[in-house]
Structures are given as C-alpha cells and as structure tokens.
Amino acid sequence: MSGRGGGEAARPSLETVAERAGVSRQTVSNVLNSPQLVRPETIARVRAAIEETGYRPHRAARTLRTRRSHLIAARMHAPVDGINGAVLDSFLHALTSRAEQRDYRVLLYTAEDDAQEIAAYDELLSDFDLDAFVLANTHRNDARTTWLAEHGAPFVTFGRPWGVEASHGWVDVDGAAGVYDATRHLIRRGHRRIAFVGWPEGSGVGDDRRSGWRSACAEENLDVSGLTRSVEDSLATGRAAGAELLNASCAPTAIVCVSDSLALGVWTEITARGLTPGADVAVIGFDDTPTAAVIGMSSVAQPVGDIAEASLDLLTQALDGAPGGSAAAKQLLLPPSLVVRASS
Amino acid sequence: MSGRGGGEAARPSLETVAERAGVSRQTVSNVLNSPQLVRPETIARVRAAIEETGYRPHRAARTLRTRRSHLIAARMHAPVDGINGAVLDSFLHALTSRAEQRDYRVLLYTAEDDAQEIAAYDELLSDFDLDAFVLANTHRNDARTTWLAEHGAPFVTFGRPWGVEASHGWVDVDGAAGVYDATRHLIRRGHRRIAFVGWPEGSGVGDDRRSGWRSACAEENLDVSGLTRSVEDSLATGRAAGAELLNASCAPTAIVCVSDSLALGVWTEITARGLTPGADVAVIGFDDTPTAAVIGMSSVAQPVGDIAEASLDLLTQALDGAPGGSAAAKQLLLPPSLVVRASS
DNA sequence: AGCCATCGTTTGAACGATCCAAAAAGGCCC
C-alpha cells in the first residue's frame, strides 16, 4: 500500500505513524487527544514515531468527522471615510495572533449590511463548519445576534447589546470611565471649563461616553452649561463645533471629544487660529488612532489586546467547556487608558 | 440508514440528493462539477432535488479528497506607528470581498519576521491545505518568496521583487508614474520650484517614486538642485525636512512627498508657520491614507481594488489553469491616481 | 448480424481523522 515506486515521500498519516510505532491508529490518536488513556511507555514510543515521520494531523479530515473547523470568523470592515476603523484593525490583528496561540485561525468575510452578514454566517456555518463568530459594532435591534442565537452558533460581540437585555457573551470597553479619566486628567492640570464634543443623542456608545464627562465635572461642581455639542462624526463637523465653543463668551480651555475624528476637527480649528493644542487649548480624543499618535494628540485608548483575549476566553469556554451555557461570567467591561501626549 | 427516529432533519449530503433524484452520488457530483458529462434532463432532475433538499456541498470533505481548501492566506500586519498600514488594510478588504466572488475565502495569519512567516506557511500548507498565499511588503532578498517557490506553493506578491530577477507572479503600483503625475499636476498649476521629500537611497519603492519627480522636472527643465531630501519615514523627520526646504534661500512653492507620513510632517510645518497648505505652499503625499482624506491633503492613491483583482486573477490562473506555469502575463504594473484636494 | 466506440451512469475505493464497541492484556482474589 505504501511506497509506490521509489523516493516520493507521501504525507505521513496516523496509519504511517502507527505502523512505525507498532500500534494501531487509534492509539496514536489517543496519544494526541487523550494521553491519559495510554500507558506512558506506549506514549513515548508513539511520540518518537511522530517525531521521526514528521507527522502532522490533517485538519480537513478532523473537521469532516468532528464538525469542528477550528476556525473563527471575523468581519473585515469596509475602510471608512474618517480615521475610524483603525481600532477594528488592531483588534483584528490582536484576535488573529491570540487565536493562533489557542490553535484557532481567523477567517475573514465581508458584508455591506446586516442581511448580507447573516447570509455570510449561513454559508460559513454550513459550508465551512465555522466554530464561532466575532461581531463588532453592535447596535440597537441587532438582527445578527438574534440569528446566531437562534441557530445555536457560538459568538461573542465586541460591544454591548445596546437597548436589549441579551444573554450572549460580550466584551466591551467602559467608554464612560475613559472619558471620565480624561476629564479628571484635565481637571488635575487646572482646567475648569472643559467642553465635550459628542455625537447626537441616541447612540449607546456616544451617550455612554458623554456621561463620563458629565459625572467628572459634576464631582468638582464645574459649570457645564453651554459646554457640550452634538454632531455627526467627521472632521468638518468637529471643527465647526470647536469654532462655536471657542467663540463663546466664556470659551473652554479644554475640549474632550467622543472620537478622534471630532478631536482632529477641533485640533484643526485650534491651529487655524494660530493657537497651539495643549499650550493654549487642550484636546483629547477617543480611540488613540494612528493619526492621533502621529500628530501628538492625547486620546483614550481601547485595550484591543485584552478585548481579543477576553473574547477568545468566552468563545473557547463555550466551545470546549460544558455545552449549554456555563456558569462563568459572560459579560466583561474593560477599562480603557488615557494616552497623554502634547495636546493636554 | 436515514431517518433515525423522528423529525430531526440531518444535513443533506450527496447521498440524500441522489436518492431523491433517483440517481447515484457521482451523478449529483457531476451535475455540480462537470455538468457537460450529464444529460440535460438528468441535470434538471438533480437540480430540483438539490433545491428541495437544500443541499450544500461540504468543504471539509471536498478538501480531504482534493487537497484544495479554497482558502487563501494573507498576513495581518501589526498596526504600525505611523499612518501607514492603511493601504494594506484596504487591500485586505478588497482581497476578501473579491475572493468571495470567486468562491475563495481569506484566512489570516500573523508573523513578527520572515522566519515566523515561513513557519506559518509551513503549518498552513500542511495542516490546512491552503491554496495560495498573498504577500505584501516585498523587500530585497526576500526569503519568503524563495521558500514558497521551492515548496511549490502558489503565491502572488503585492510589490515587485526588488533587486532580483524573479519569475513569480506579482502586482505592483507604478510609483514613479504616480509621483510623475503629481509633479506634472503642480507644474500645470504654475509651480516652478517643486521639492521632493523621500526616503534614504536604497529602498526600491522610495527610489522608484523619486525618479518620477526627477523625470517630470527634467521634462520641463526645472532646476532641482537642493530641492530633495532623504529622511526616514515619520512625521517628525518630514517636518524637519519641510522646515529645511522652506528656510532655503530659494524655497520651493510645492513639495511632493514619498509618503503621507512625511507629507503630514511637511503639512504640520507649513501650518505652524501660519501658512495655508495649498494656498501658500502646495503639498502632495502618497498612499491617500484616511488621514490625508480627513485633513484635505492631496495624495497619490493606489488602486487597491484593482490590485486585489489582479492578484486573484494571477492566483486563480495558477490554481485552476494549466499546471506548470502558464503563458499569460504574470507581472502587472498598475497606474495609481492622484487625488486632488485643497493642498495642491 | 456482429464488433467496436461513445456516451451516460453507476460502483467501489480512496482521502485521514474520530467514534464506538468489543477484544486482549494485566491484576487480584479465591
């Protein structure tokens, strides 16, 4: 059966190793998957045979039998206009490298909207036996989580299930705490009039972050009247909001923003007035994008590595642990950290 | 064999469909993979059965038999300090979405250096039966392409094989043409003293781009003496180079940069002097990063979509086409396009 | 009529792992 004509070395399989070690296939498999079932001396002999033959298990064969691919799906998001998206990229990188350590791999997919994304789930699940899904950018009435839950597919979301009481595993960053820290930092530096440029009311993330600013100011009895703006996320709107604030009768000396895009807008307005960010007016953004780093703007950084790690913890718990909902915590809120640069 | 107890619908397989259509497994398989072998009326019957059962082929089983995973590996690059990396991200997105259209999926891996990357290839090839690899950031004496070629793994590089005469497929962007266009654009706008801020000599990409500036200036007999700088890629060095140029006795009225990082440095220096980019001194960057877009800086954009498309063309040609090197062109140089914004 | 191609289809055997049931080996007691 083995060795056709001459020297072509065929890929070693369990069979090959078994022959060499003088045992059966199953014993070799046990050595790899359930060593406690095998006598130590047999293990040693098999291990040696594995070494000599250079055997490596074949994933497709394993998947076919076990219906587990050791693949995790993550969405590749379309590059957005602004400077956002950078967070998702580094999250994806962290997820990939940490998944590798756990013997999982990340498979990408794209989608334009929720419906397409659900179609992608369907295909990935039935064609590729995907083990789990990682979702980002959760929003109100998210059809995706509902679908996945109904189909019994393990998943985690990076982002809280806003609006609904959901029982699935999620990992998120405490945006309120991040903005709170940023505001406290400014207060320590002596600022008394601290403004906040945020998004329009209604977005879970935006409202949450704004609340951090509000509570930090409240703690110190700082007057916040007229010191907040709500605009769509872009440089232009951020710049306009900054201009409005700086033109006011009692202009702020520091401005905290809900995103780096808006902060960059404020930054642009400051420099356009011949002022220096930090020295004249402090600015702090959110997400610590590469742009912020490169221009030296303070920003609240999300701990993408920890988020990835925690997400995988939840997933592997669900995959390898007791089936049917384990007892361990399935929700996790991680603290961000303020990266202080010249602008504050 | 089928129908255990009651209502649990098992996943339909070829067998299921075959029974329903009253044919054999193989015929169903042929309908899907080699329809020309099957009689039209049989095809219709089988197609109907597929429809009714909701059959979908199972990838792992196919992979096991054919040794083809329909998976393409791409490296997830570590987030870089600067504002670069954005190009690779959008390339990856383009690659993913276009691969899906060809029934391929993108699998991620990470690596810190070339050695680790080669180790990743090894694992992906033998454990997962990966079909092909897409490499970016090729450099001189790239050990990765050598390894892949030796092991007979299909691959394409986004980037020319600098320094060596390699025969593998690659797709790259004509950087010289991009900078040439940018320079021509400035000349049309009336600029006569146009500077270039590039990287130190020796990098293939950098030297290539610089040559575009040189030839555009030469065409118009513009004096370029003292109008070029060679610095490492960062905002700070770019700013310093910009300062030097603007301080010179005969300062340039326009500055073309080899990257957006450097261009952003120059931009920072311009605004710090109370000048306006575009109106006072023109600036053009390279790569059209989100940052450039957001601040309104002109930049040379790489056609990531086309690059992804071309890369996949080359790969599928090698995978599905004639084995052993086809006759079609295996190298492709695509033209970038200048995105004109307020800064030029 | 008989032979040989051709076409469309079926059959059995792989691919490489895991699951399952049952046999063999070892240990202990009477």
Add this chain to the structure above:
DNA sequence: GGGCCTTTTTGGATCGTTCAAACGATGGCT
C-alpha cells in the same frame, strides 16, 4: 487455575466528497 474486574489496545464503521474503473445502452460501421 479459573473467574472477575480494570486498563489498554484494536478493528471496523463513519463523516461527505472525488477518483478511477466498470458498466449497460445506443448507434454506426463493416
């Protein structure tokens, strides 16, 4: 030495697909 239990190992079946060869039917040709 036989009976019984536990630990270790074995052989066969299985997952869903494709490959290679066999098969029967059809038709043209001599």
